[in-house]
Amino acid sequence: MKKIHQKILNLEQLKKKISVEKKRGKKIVHCHGVFDLLHVGHIKHFKSAKKNGDFLLVSITSDQFVNKGPGRPAFNQNLRSEVISSLECVDAVFINNFQTPINLINLIKPNIYFKGPDYKNIHKDRTKNIIKEIKATKKGGGKVMFSEDITFSSSSLINNHYNLLSPSQSKFIKTIKKKYNLDFIIKEIEKIKNLKILLIGETIIDQYIFGEVLGKSGKEPHLVMQQESKEQYLGGAAAIANHLSTFCKKINFLTLIGQDKNFLSFIKKSLRKNISSHFFLKKKSPTILKTRFIDKISNSKLLGVYDMNDKSLDKNLEKKFQNFIKRTSKSNDLILISDYGHGLISSSTAKVLLSQNKFICLNAQVNASNNGYHSLRKYKKINTLIINENELRHEMRDKTSEIEILSKKLSKIHDIKNLVVTRGKIGAYILKNKTKSFYCPAFANEVVDKVGAGDAMLAIISICLKVKMPEDLALFISSLAGATAVENIGNSKFINKNELIRQVEYITK
Numbered sequence: 001m002k003k004i005h006q007k008i009l010n011l012e013q014l015k016k017k018i019s020v021e022k023k024r025g026k027k028i029v030h031c032h033g034v035f036d037l038l039h040v041g042h043i044k045h046f047k048s049a050k051k052n053g054d055f056l057l058v059s060i061t062s063d064q065f066v067n068k069g070p071g072r073p074a075f076n077q078n079l080r081s082e083v084i085s086s087l088e089c090v091d092a093v094f095i096n097n098f099q100t101p102i103n104l105i106n107l108i109k110p111n112i113y114f115k116g117p118d119y120k121n122i123h124k125d126r127t128k129n130i131i132k133e134i135k136a137t138k139k140g141g142g143k144v145m146f147s148e149d150i151t152f153s154s155s156s157l158i159n160n161h162y163n164l165l166s167p168s169q170s171k172f173i174k175t176i177k178k179k180y181n182l183d184f185i186i187k188e189i190e191k192i193k194n195l196k197i198l199l200i201g202e203t204i205i206d207q208y209i210f211g212e213v214l215g216k217s218g219k220e221p222h223l224v225m226q227q228e229s230k231e232q233y234l235g236g237a238a239a240i241a242n243h244l245s246t247f248c249k250k251i252n253f254l255t256l257i258g259q260d261k262n263f264l265s266f267i268k269k270s271l272r273k274n275i276s277s278h279f280f281l282k283k284k285s286p287t288i289l290k291t292r293f294i295d296k297i298s299n300s301k302l303l304g305v306y307d308m309n310d311k312s313l314d315k316n317l318e319k320k321f322q323n324f325i326k327r328t329s330k331s332n333d334l335i336l337i338s339d340y341g342h343g344l345i346s347s348s349t350a351k352v353l354l355s356q357n358k359f360i361c362l363n364a365q366v367n368a369s370n371n372g373y374h375s376l377r378k379y380k381k382i383n384t385l386i387i388n389e390n391e392l393r394h395e396m397r398d399k400t401s402e403i404e405i406l407s408k409k410l411s412k413i414h415d416i417k418n419l420v421v422t423r424g425k426i427g428a429y430i431l432k433n434k435t436k437s438f439y440c441p442a443f444a445n446e447v448v449d450k451v452g453a454g455d456a457m458l459a460i461i462s463i464c465l466k467v468k469m470p471e472d473l474a475l476f477i478s479s480l481a482g483a484t485a486v487e488n489i490g491n492s493k494f495i496n497k498n499e500l501i502r503q504v505e506y507i508t509k
Contacts, residue, residue, distance in 0.1 A: 109140030201237025201338030
């Protein structure tokens, strides 16, 4: 048996190895998957694959692209590759750092691409990746084969025999599974695609500067960091637009940027094609830029710097903005407002929005620049408000009362139909019609960055409630979206409908 470490190859090693084997006339067979929990079904699958060729390559999905819900993968990529390497029938293992195996298929051009029987009906694959994999294999001169062996679900085994979920998470999932099957959930999500959405809010550029903390300055009392890399992502309402883009056919996006049009090309390039954007230019103002300095070792934020002008719009621009809202709102089903308190939405504009007689969803955020000034007082009769616990306590000027009591008071004051309160690790709940509550635990496995979590949850729960999805199911789906957001830096990853359905499918097995 080959030594385990000799079987686990990097890309250059793999290319050389495959080239040598092909020159020897060997037939290359390629299997790909997550293989989170190696079981008898996998072993039979690999043995069947090897019978159809001479050299068996197994590529595994790297941890960053495993999209099967919280706590997954149960075993990291190094452990998964090591276990598979121990099988005698496997000749090489590769950790695939692409989202799909298509790049690898194009590179190595296997003679046989071998998949399990559950992929035989290619139209059941909602990601459509199997179709692309088949096309890539045939293009390289190979063919696709499907095994006939018995199968087991790693997700089902993990869900039922491993304690990856907390007791509260497990209890909640069991309740969801009893009430709603996967087909019902998918049908509910598919109702969203025909919604016409008007999204309003500032575009924010989130910039992250990563580096190594060198320590205290030798001469002055401040921290010194050596910059190593810089990344920037679409934030604010622009991030919400991208979150919505795979759920709805078209989003009308009304936003504000700086007069100098700085970052405009980046914004346009980063927005999805089905987003119809309308940019208003704020005089004597940059496009809002929020820069965060990050320690690359711990991913801890060291300092945040805001570049913006958060004064109110001048009267002429405000009038144009309001007139555009009146014209555009008529053709939309839902108005989604993300009010960051940076001067875009005045009390006058809020009145215009509320007078459109549309389903209104709102997130009015408290942040470092508006703390003590930003308020919900200008909003009344809202269909859905999403707010975190700190914002709720800030609004009610109460840091001790129970959340349920404060929620009922706030709902009554502002006549809110659905009040969604997020509470970090504790989870979230909806207060419906000031009386009925629905609770959901948090599902984030690892909190990397809280920036954008509220935006992701607002995007998903607003459209779910608009199509009258059951409140507990809407809360569950949007909580999974929020978990995806906090497990990534900033808005580096947007919520994708098919991936979200896939998470629901795996976590409810």
